[in-house]
Amino acid sequence: MKHARRGMAAIASLALTAALLALGAPPAAAASPKPPASAPGIEYTAKPGDGAQRSSNGKGTAEMPISPDNPAGTEWLNDCLGSSDAQDPDGRVYNRFKWCQEYEIKNSYYKKVDGKNVLKGTNRIKFQAAAIGYNDTRATRVFFRAKTGQVNYDGWNPLEKRTVAPNLKLEITPECVPGANQPTTATCGVGRSPAKMEWAQWSNFPDWVYWDVSSSGGKGEDQVAFHQWRLYMNGASPGYEQSTERGEGPPIGIRCDSADYFKHGPKSYPHACIYTNAYPVMIYKMSENPQVGQHIRDAQNNPDSTWPKKPKDGHSKRIPGKWHVSEGLRGAPLHRVPSRDEGGTIADENERWKKSACGQNKGLNPWAPYYDATTGLPPYPAGLQCDEYPFSSTDEGASDPKWDFSVRAVGETDNTSAGAKLRVFYTNDRILMFLDDFWVNVVDA
Structure with missing residues (x-):
């Protein structure tokens, strides 16, 4: 019979964190990528391409891209989006560092008539989203774009369908998911403001917008922290009421750490965020x-x-x-x-x-x-x-x-x-x- 060996201390379970703190300034990169052209009317606190962060996604150091299918020839995104899992409400975790989704969002608009909310119409748009985890920074980059020409205006009268519905605003952002019993040792935050355009502009804007969801702190020697983020949409526009349901997607789980023993040769990767719903x-x-x-x-x-x-x-x-x-x-x-x-x-x-x-x-x-x-x-x-x-x-x-x-x-x-x-x-x-x-x-x- 084998002898009993000295037991190892168990690592305590970690709760999700919900503090919505702003991401600090990204580390400087060797060369900043060229920003994509912005659509007229896009509203950003920070513009796309305002600074490159670095990540290797588990494959050696490279600049974190401003597009999930960059560099050209990357096959993972089409492979991921082409799967049936990507059409689910919570998307598909492609591997430990990548996630994708192709889904539809909609927003119903109401107007006050004799003190009551009357449905005027519903705007729908099909979108693609993707995310890539850093392996040298405690963050994951989340990408979003509307599929060109995939907007529909349902239920509007003919005049408002042409003159009102396309000009209403749609705001998109990822957000950290609040939860109970959050540890005080870890925080989660999104590093730039929501992207906001008119529905018609989203429909004709082919570029990706992106945000970095970041983590700090955690438990244990490796400073491990579990978080969840989700996509949030807000279609509020002056003069119109939204539907009462909050426009949020299901939570997507990530795990961030600061373990210092990950290396490829002399190169070390002391920080990372990975997707938890993937079996290594x-x-x-x-x-x-x-x-x-x-x-x-x-x-x-x-x-x-x-x-x-x-x-x-x-x-x-x-x-x-x-x-x-x-x-x-x-x-x-x-x-x-x-x-x-x-x-x-x-x-x-x-x-x-x-x-x-x-x-x-x-x-x-x-x-x-x-x-x-x-x-x-x-x-x-x-x-x-x-x-x-x-x-x-x-x-x-x-x-x-x-x-x-x-x-x-x-x-x-x-x-x-x-x-x-x-x-x-x-x-x-x-x-x-x-x-x-x-x-x-x-x-x-």
Whole structure:
């Protein structure tokens, strides 16, 4: 039986924050992007392109764009908007750093007649929205544009449909969602005022408008804070009453942090905001890592066939982390811990158990103290490396008393490549230590 190891302090649950504070001045960028042309009558406290912030969206540092489909050739937005999920009221979380939506907003207008509100007509417009999280700033950039020519004026009399309805105002902005029991250690804010134009102007304005939803403060060493933002529309115009319902979309969840251990080589990414309704999955391709991939598949699908063999109490091995794509289910998740290079005690303990299972210890019984020649991995040729799953950098690794594990001799090149991809995944998907669930999936192509 595995020994019990020292427990780790649990990270407390974090509530949503609702303080609507203004975003501070953005950091200077190497070069400011060219602002898009503004439509006549657009009302902004800050104009589009008034300053570039920086983000890599998990792929290396680059300027945060003023358009979600910039640079040209970016395929993610069309792919995202083309899905059925994007047509839902809460849109689609495309991955940990991106969100999109294509939906319709409407506003009904009333006039006082003999002291009563009489419906005059309803304006509707189809829009597209997108958002990209920063990975070096505690913010996410939210984009909005009306689809050109997709405005409709319903119920108006013929004269007012031409002379009144198109000239009414429509104001759009994201806002932080208020909620109960907000932590005093974190705040959420929107860094520029709403964009406001006439309905007809929105219908003929092809450019994106954008805002940065920002976060500060949080809990724990990583300063973790959970927020929600939503799109808000206001169609108020002089002389007309709006419908009584507030024009707000469903809340979209983000998680912001200031963890200082995310790196690609010498470049660090000490702050970020990601989208919470995305499940991070480490994907290995059999075409790239056939030996490690097969090892993980066998460990997840047929754990009793793997080394080390069943423990003395005879229970079937249970190995977590599988992403069940075909079944639409998820297995028990994995959780990142500090690596041995980072001084991680759990990773060091995982390594001790792995070496015992692999027969890598010196002495008469190289499988000591936990295994022997019948239960540990048989001797393997020189030049191979002993690979373990779950990974040594996870809380569910070889030393975890709640779970079992697998070891196998694999080629050095395959093993080194797989380890490097795992480290890249941790940064690209912003996997916080001890907090974030993640899974592993092996695909053929």
